Amino acid sequence: MSLTNSQYDQIMRIYEQRQIDNEHRLREHYREAYARIPSLKEVDQSISSLGMDKARRLLEGDLDALASLKQELARLTAKKQRLLTDAGFPADYLERSYTCPDCRDTGYIGTEKCHCFRKAVTDLLYLQSNLQEILEQENFSTFSTDYYSANHIDPVTGRSAKEAMQTALKTCRAFADHFSERFENLLLYGDTGVGKTFLSHCIAREVMNAGFSVIYFTAAGLFDIFAKCVFGRRSEEDEETLDHIYNCDLLIIDDLGTELSNSFTVSQLFVCLNERILRKKSTIISTNLALEDIQEIYSERTFSRISSNYILLRLTGDDIRIQKKLLNLGGTKDAATH
Numbered sequence: 001m002s003l004t005n006s007q008y009d010q011i012m013r014i015y016e017q018r019q020i021d022n023e024h025r026l027r028e029h030y031r032e033a034y035a036r037i038p039s040l041k042e043v044d045q046s047i048s049s050l051g052m053d054k055a056r057r058l059l060e061g062d063l064d065a066l067a068s069l070k071q072e073l074a075r076l077t078a079k080k081q082r083l084l085t086d087a088g089f090p091a092d093y094l095e096r097s098y099t100c101p102d103c104r105d106t107g108y109i110g111t112e113k114c115h116c117f118r119k120a121v122t123d124l125l126y127l128q129s130n131l132q133e134i135l136e137q138e139n140f141s142t143f144s145t146d147y148y149s150a151n152h153i154d155p156v157t158g159r160s161a162k163e164a165m166q167t168a169l170k171t172c173r174a175f176a177d178h179f180s181e182r183f184e185n186l187l188l189y190g191d192t193g194v195g196k197t198f199l200s201h202c203i204a205r206e207v208m209n210a211g212f213s214v215i216y217f218t219a220a221g222l223f224d225i226f227a228k229c230v231f232g233r234r235s236e237e238d239e240e241t242l243d244h245i246y247n248c249d250l251l252i253i254d255d256l257g258t259e260l261s262n263s264f265t266v267s268q269l270f271v272c273l274n275e276r277i278l279r280k281k282s283t284i285i286s287t288n289l290a291l292e293d294i295q296e297i298y299s300e301r302t303f304s305r306i307s308s309n310y311i312l313l314r315l316t317g318d319d320i321r322i323q324k325k326l327l328n329l330g331g332t333k334d335a336a337t338h
């Protein structure tokens with residue numbers, strides 16, 4: 001992913017701030033521990049002078065002395081930890097702690113950007129606070145199949161809404177759990193208001209928490225950006241947005257079919273989905289359209305890309321939003337599963 005200089009600086013400032021906070025926290029811990037445990041400072045001084053001694057012996061090549069120094073150092077370190085725990089502190093209270101231990105809050109592992117850097121980029125660019133709020137509420141722990149009827153039978157598959165949702169939930173969980181090792185795509189399609197967007201939110205949250213970059217768009221929002229990039233005067237920012245759309249670890253396109261489609265949106269969708277398949281980057285699409293409609297509206301070649309590269313999950317049922325509302329108004333679960 002490419003960034004403008006000012007965006008890059010903004011992220012590096014976050015890392016600098018983290019390092020400053022770490023340093024500050026460590027000093028604060030020392031101050032507190034020294035105040036409460038008078039003998040601790042002495043032990044620390046012995047440890048640091050032993051450390052210097054060790055370095056000198058190492059230079060002199062005195063290996064015998066080195067072994068006994070090491071032993072003494074281990075003994076003092078254990079003593080220090082015991083002093084801390086006896087006084088009610090955690091044993092590692094005087095060690096540095098990092099938000100990301102992998103890069104020690106520098107953003108880099110050697111010359112490579114750390115995984116947390118990639119996440120910082122999407123946090124900066126795309127995680128509008130409203131999505132974060134939604135993800136607090138809509139995640140796997142809050143998802144319930146109780147709302148789905150065992151009696152509502154899908155005429156196409158012969159399965160109940162409940163069965164279909166249980167299968168979908170399992171597939172979505174596996175998708176999120178194996179995200180790092182598998183290249184998979186999902187098409188969630190079927191009736192309106194049966195939880196397709198909710199499911200994509202569940203996955204988004206898990207994948208984001210695992211440190212991957214996730215971009216979420218409604219189809220209308222996505223096509224707006226395409227139009228801006230093709231017809232408008234492309235700014236550096238637009239270029240980057242497009243680049244993120246093609247390269248982010250997971251792209252979620254919500255509510256495909258609600259945008260105004262034309263030959264332009266049709267060809268842009270193909271390019272986008274095709275690029276992501278070539279780059280082995282996962283995509284989730286949710287839509288109220290039936291498969292035949294997707295084929296008809298978005299062309300045969302787009303449909304064939306989807307049908308051969310995506311897991312297709314068909315969801316049906318009564319409108320869950322209505323059912324939930326009924327429950328909130330004081331109904332019972334039985335009312336929802338009638």
Ligand SMILES: [Zn+2]
Nearest residue numbers: 100103114116
């Ligand atoms: Zn890191």
